[in-house]
Amino acid sequence: MDMIPVFKPSYDDEELEALREPFSSGWIGLGPKTHEFEKQFARFIGTKYAVGLNSGTAALHLAMQVMGVSGGEVITTPITFVSTNHAILYNHAAPVFADVEADTLNIDPLEIEKLITKNTKAIVVVHYGGHACLMSAIMDLARKHRLKVIEDCAHACGGSYNGQPSGSIGDIGCFSFHAVKNLACGEGGMITVNDEGLDTQLRSLRWLGITKDTWDRAKTKNYSWFYNVEEVGYKAHMNDIPAALGLVQLKKLDRLNERRRQIVKQYNMAFSAAAWITIPVEKSYTRSASHNYVIKLEQRDKFVQYMADKGISTGVHYYPNHLYPVYKPYYRKLPVAESIWQKIVTLPLFPDLTPSQIDYIIETVLAFSQKI
Numbered sequence: 001m002d003m004i005p006v007f008k009p010s011y012d013d014e015e016l017e018a019l020r021e022p023f024s025s026g027w028i029g030l031g032p033k034t035h036e037f038e039k040q041f042a043r044f045i046g047t048k049y050a051v052g053l054n055s056g057t058a059a060l061h062l063a064m065q066v067m068g069v070s071g072g073e074v075i076t077t078p079i080t081f082v083s084t085n086h087a088i089l090y091n092h093a094a095p096v097f098a099d100v101e102a103d104t105l106n107i108d109p110l111e112i113e114k115l116i117t118k119n120t121k122a123i124v125v126v127h128y129g130g131h132a133c134l135m136s137a138i139m140d141l142a143r144k145h146r147l148k149v150i151e152d153c154a155h156a157c158g159g160s161y162n163g164q165p166s167g168s169i170g171d172i173g174c175f176s177f178h179a180v181k182n183l184a185c186g187e188g189g190m191i192t193v194n195d196e197g198l199d200t201q202l203r204s205l206r207w208l209g210i211t212k213d214t215w216d217r218a219k220t221k222n223y224s225w226f227y228n229v230e231e232v233g234y235k236a237h238m239n240d241i242p243a244a245l246g247l248v249q250l251k252k253l254d255r256l257n258e259r260r261r262q263i264v265k266q267y268n269m270a271f272s273a274a275a276w277i278t279i280p281v282e283k284s285y286t287r288s289a290s291h292n293y294v295i296k297l298e299q300r301d302k303f304v305q306y307m308a309d310k311g312i313s314t315g316v317h318y319y320p321n322h323l324y325p326v327y328k329p330y331y332r333k334l335p336v337a338e339s340i341w342q343k344i345v346t347l348p349l350f351p352d353l354t355p356s357q358i359d360y361i362i363e364t365v366l367a368f369s370q371k372i
């Protein structure tokens, strides 16, 4: 029996067809497809600029660098993929973990406020599962204390807060196009930003500190060999293969996210009558990108094993980061995160789930009640 995966990208012939162009032109590095994808992505999010990168992790790393967090403190969430918090450490800053809201699993603005000190430089928010954080409260705090806000939109591509696209609200937005994200390119990332100076700085940082990219140099009649290097940057730029995929995926994104929402609705309807399951919430201020479907229940580990025995993969997103050994120096007691993570489990959610797979998942989940 093939296991039903938790996540799966949605591809068809259109993506395969789109790959022909970079392959036949021979331009598979940073080139015209990357530039076109950046242009269209910025338009989609509603920012002036978008900078293509080779991962969401690189996006967070560079975003924090240009936000100037080095040597300071960054208030962050424990319920995230470790990239969010590693990016703070890459920048020689200290993560200060704030507790989360029990229902959304997003960083709690009331907890953020308690942690602001004279060393705080920034707040990084993760729109968990695509459900936007309470951005009005967070932006108010940031303005009052002159802090930068970095949005980790790895789950939130196509989601919004009070009608404003995630990634256009804070000072800088970071996206991931990893294989299982709503917009999937295998690997890839993007930064969205409105400030021209930051855009220029990021373009240099993503390519070793070189101030002109290869495509810019190729556009001039006589390919200019000269470039300047003004700082130590990284090898972190996107290339034209993921960008070609990204252009097709971007076109489909609203439709794919709508399919995710339909499946969420179907799950919610089926599980809402089961008192032993807490279904996910969608607050009135957000339209979630529905990246994942996370329920809460007792005996989570037994449930995970039971589902696996029935051919259904599940996940736990996430083990609270502040409990990992690498974050020990930054440990603070976080009562909500430390209790809630033991109950969370992620069920399969992706656009190509078939109606019969959805029925089977629902049936199987509900039948677990006989085991408890």
Ligand SMILES: Cc1ncc(COP(=O)(O)O)c(C=O)c1O
Pocket (backbone or CB within 6 Å): 055, 056, 057, 058, 080, 081, 083, 084, 126, 152, 154, 155, 175, 176, 177, 178, 187, 188, 189
């Ligand atoms: C919340 C969050 N932030 C950052 C990342 C890092 O993205 P990438 O895998 O593209 O480096 C991920 C990806 O899994 C994520 O889920």
